[in-house]
Amino acid sequence: MTRVIPALIDRIYTLFLRLVVGHIGRGAVIEFPVKWNHPEKVWIGSGARVAAGTWLNCSSSPDDEFTLRIGADTYVGRNCHINAWKSVTIGSEVLVANNVYISDATHEFRDRRVSIKRQGERFSGPVEIKRGAWIGHCAAILPNTSVGINSVIGALSLVRRPIPDYCVAAGVPATVIREVAPTEEA
Numbered sequence: 001m002t003r004v005i006p007a008l009i010d011r012i013y014t015l016f017l018r019l020v021v022g023h024i025g026r027g028a029v030i031e032f033p034v035k036w037n038h039p040e041k042v043w044i045g046s047g048a049r050v051a052a053g054t055w056l057n058c059s060s061s062p063d064d065e066f067t068l069r070i071g072a073d074t075y076v077g078r079n080c081h082i083n084a085w086k087s088v089t090i091g092s093e094v095l096v097a098n099n100v101y102i103s104d105a106t107h108e109f110r111d112r113r114v115s116i117k118r119q120g121e122r123f124s125g126p127v128e129i130k131r132g133a134w135i136g137h138c139a140a141i142l143p144n145t146s147v148g149i150n151s152v153i154g155a156l157s158l159v160r161r162p163i164p165d166y167c168v169a170a171g172v173p174a175t176v177i178r179e180v181a182p183t184e185e186a
């Protein structure tokens with residue numbers, strides 16, 4: 001019973017969200033509560049799951065149909081913060097741990113006479129997390145970066161350069177610590 005009621009609440013919440021979110025694929029589940037800005041800009045693939053406490057913060061940008069894409073069978077953990085002003089793409093079967101920050105935008109901070117809070121925000125470069133990747137707990141993925149196919153980003157790492165396919169990267173800033181060797185044919 002303790003698991004049935006929250007699961008039911010999540011199903012009802014997801015049903016309601018189908019009215020306002022750009023696209024929610026078959027079998028996808030959005031846990032209650034997720035915080036939204038411009039849910040019409042979000043595309044979520046089939047079988048994906050977005051966990052409770054996450055904030056999907058999109059802009060009203062008129063030029064792109066969707067500013068945030070979450071691929072099929074991808075899991076976005078609890079309390080993540082995703083800013084998608086123009087282009088954040090998370091591929092299919094990606095695993096995003098809890099408390100991860102992903103952003104294609106930044107606050108302005110050029111004018112020293114004005115508080116940063118009042119200077120606004122702007123798109124700063126697209127983010128792409130390719131299929132099968134794993135983003136570790138509390139990692140930060142900054143604008144104008146990508147994470148390669150099946151690559152791993154270590155816990156607490158800061159990604160500010162593209163990370164190639166099939167790599168393990170970690171640290172602040174994240175650097176490649178090793179490659180995942182190709183599997184031998186049977």
Ligand SMILES: CC(C)(COP(=O)(O)OP(=O)(O)OC[C@H]1O[C@@H](n2cnc3c(N)ncnc32)[C@H](O)[C@@H]1OP(=O)(O)O)[C@@H](O)C(=O)NCCC(=O)NCCS
Pocket residue numbers: 095096097098135136137138152153154155156157168169170171172177
């Ligand atoms: C990245 C990770 C997968 C690497 O595991 P691994 O391949 O077994 O790597 P190792 O433990 O052998 O570490 C290799 C080197 O990378 C360093 N390293 C590993 N993870 C690191 C991290 N998150 N940040 C900084 N350095 C890290 C190690 O200190 C070690 O450095 P050294 O050779 O100088 O001693 C693992 O450390 C990690 O961060 N996992 C994420 C866990 C998580 O977030 N889980 C959430 C549940 S979904």
